[in-house]
Amino acid sequence: MKFAAEIAEHQRRKEKALAMGGADKLEKRRQAGILNARERIGRLFDPNSFFETGLFGTSIHADKREKSPADGKITGFGKIEGREAGVISNDFTVMGASSSATNSRKMAYVKDMAKKRGFPVVFLGESTGARMPDIMGAAGIAGGNHPDQYLRMRETPWASAVLGYCFGSSAWYSAMADFTVMRKGACLAVSSPRLASLATREAVDDETLGGWKLHADMTGLVDLVVDTDEEALAAVRRFLGYLPGHHKEAPPRLAVPAGSDEACGGMLDLIPESRHQVYDVKKVIKAVLDRDSFFELKARFGKTAVTALGRLDGRSVGVIANNPLHKGGAIDADACDKITSFLVLCDSYNIPIVFMVDQPGFLIGVEAEKRRMPGKVMNWMNALALCTVPKISLILRKSYGQAVLNMGGNGNAHEVAAWFTAEVSFMDPASAAGIVHGITREADPERFEAHLKEMSKGNTAYDLASVFGAQAVIDPRDTRAYLARSLDIHELRLTAGVGEHLMRTWPTSY
DSSP states (O other), X not given: OTTHHHHHHHHHHHHHHHTTTOHHHHHHHHHHTOOOHHHHHHHHSOTTOOEEEOTTOOOSSXXXXXXXXXXXXXXXXXXXXXXXXXEEEEOTTTGGGOBXXXXXXXXXXXXXXHHHHTOOEEEEEEEOOBOTTTTOHHHHHHTTOOTTTTOOOOSSOEEEEEXXXXXXXXXXXXXXXXXXXXXXXXXXXXSOHHHHHHHHSSOOOHHHHHOHHIIIIIIOOOSEEESSHHHHHHHHHHHHHTSOSSTTSOOOOOOOOTTTTTGGGGGGGTSOSSTTSOOOHHHHHHHHSSTTOOEEESTTSSTTEEEEEEEETXXXXXXXXXXXXXXXXXXXXXXXXXXXXXXXXXXXXXXOEEEEEEEOOXXXXXXXXXTTHHHHHHHHHHHHHHOOSOEEEXXXXXXXXXXXXXTTTTTTSSEEEEETTOEEESSOHHHHHHHHHOOOTTTOHHHHHHHHHHHTTTOBHHHHHHTTSSSEEEOGGGHHHHHHHHHHHTOOGGGTTOOOOTTTTSOSOO
16 A cells, blocks of 8 residues: 555554543543543534644643643634534643643634634633643743733634633633633632642632632623533533624524514513512513523622523524612622623624613612722723614613613613603602601601602603603513514614624723
8 A cells, every 4th residue: 555654654643642631531531421622522513513723733842742642722613503613622631731832822723713714712621721841931931922812802702611620721711701601610710729729828629719609609700600511512502603703794693483472472470560579580581582592691690680692583682681689670899790791792793782671770888889889880881882783771660870871771772662660760769758858758657758759750651751761662561572673673784783893802801
C-alpha cells in the first residue's frame, strides 16, 4: 500500500488525541455520571455535525507532548438546530484542561471565526486555570499578552456551561457570557479553594467559594441551575434558539404552537381584584406567551423582578416583569442589576422587549443606599435610553414613582398600554395621605379616608389614557392579541429587524 507508514502514523496520532486522558480517567467520570469533553460536544450539537479544529494540538514543551492530546481543550464547529456554532470544550482529563499557549490559540481561532463568519460560541467550562509552571516567571506571564482576549463587542452570542471546577479562563468566559448555566456540584471561582485557603488562611470549600447557590442567589453570575450535564447542554441549545446567529440579523421566527391563544382567555382568574393581594406574575407571562416558550433567566436572583425570553406569535421577545409575590414587587438592588443586564442582552441581539408593570416603587432604606441604589436606578435608565429594539410597556395594576419611567412609562417605551385595573401615580395614595397630612388611618380614620380619597384622584388607567400617557386601555384577556399586534407595528422594517447596538461595549458583569 502506498504511504502505509504515513497512514499508520496518522491513525496512531488520531487515536491518541481522541483517547483524551486515557481509559482510566474516562471510566471514573462515567461512574460518577459526568460526561467527558467529547460526550458533551456530542450532546450539544446536532448528530454528526461536529467539525473539529486543532485535534493534533499539544503542549509546546517536547516532554509533555505525549501527555497533552488536543492540549486539553477540544475546539471546533457544529450545528445546533441546523445553525452553525463554535465550541470550546475543556477536557479535564488532560492536564486539568489548564490554559496554555497552544490551546489558547485554538480558543482564539474559534472566537475569531465566530465573529468573522457570524455564529455563536459555546464554552463548556471545566478547568484548573492557567498551566503551571508554563505561566511562571516574566517570560511566561508576558508571553500571554493578547489585549483583546477578553474584549466583548457582542457581535455574536456567547453561552457558557459551568460543568465542574471552573477557575481562571473558564471563570472569565462564564462571567462574560450572555447566558451561563451551572450544574450543581460545580464550582466557579477566580481560583481553587486550596489557593484561596492559602491566601486567606481560612478553610474554604467548593460550595462556599463558588457553588451554585452563591452564584444563583447572591452574585447573579449564573442564569440557570441544573442537576446534570445533559440538562445544561439542553439549556444552552434552548437559549440559543431565541437568539440570532449574529448581531446583524433578527432572531428566528417559529411556528406558533397549537392552543397558544387559549390561556389568555382565563387571565382574570390569575389576578386578584384587590391591589393589596399578591400573585405570581409568571403565570400571567406564561398565559401571554406562545405555549411552553417561557425561558426564565436568573430566577433565584433579584426575585422581585422576572426576566425571561419567550415567543409571542412565533417572535422572540424579552419580558421584564415585576413580581408582587416577592416584597410586593418593590424593586431592589439585585433586580436593578438583573434588569439592566437583560436590557443589554435583548438590545444586543435584536429582541423586542415587553414590560409587564406592577410595582410600588424602588425598595428604599439604609440597606438599599449601601447597595448604591441611586447608581443602579440610573444605570437602568441609561440602558433603557440606549435600547433601540421595540419596547412595549403594559401596566397591569400599579406603577408608582421613578420606577414608572424605569418600567417604560413617560415615553421610555415605544408604546404604553394599561389594563383597566391599572393605577399610576407618584406613590401609593395611602402613603401620600400619611406623608402630606401627617396622620394615620388608626389615629384618625375619618380624616385619613377623606385625604386618601383626595390623593386617589386622577390615578386610573383612563386618566393616564386621557393625557395620552397610555395609547390604550385594554381588557386583560386581550393582552396576547394586543401585544402581538403592537410588535407587528413596531417591527424594525427599515433595518430588517436589526437595532443600533449602542450597548455593545456595556460591561458583561458589574
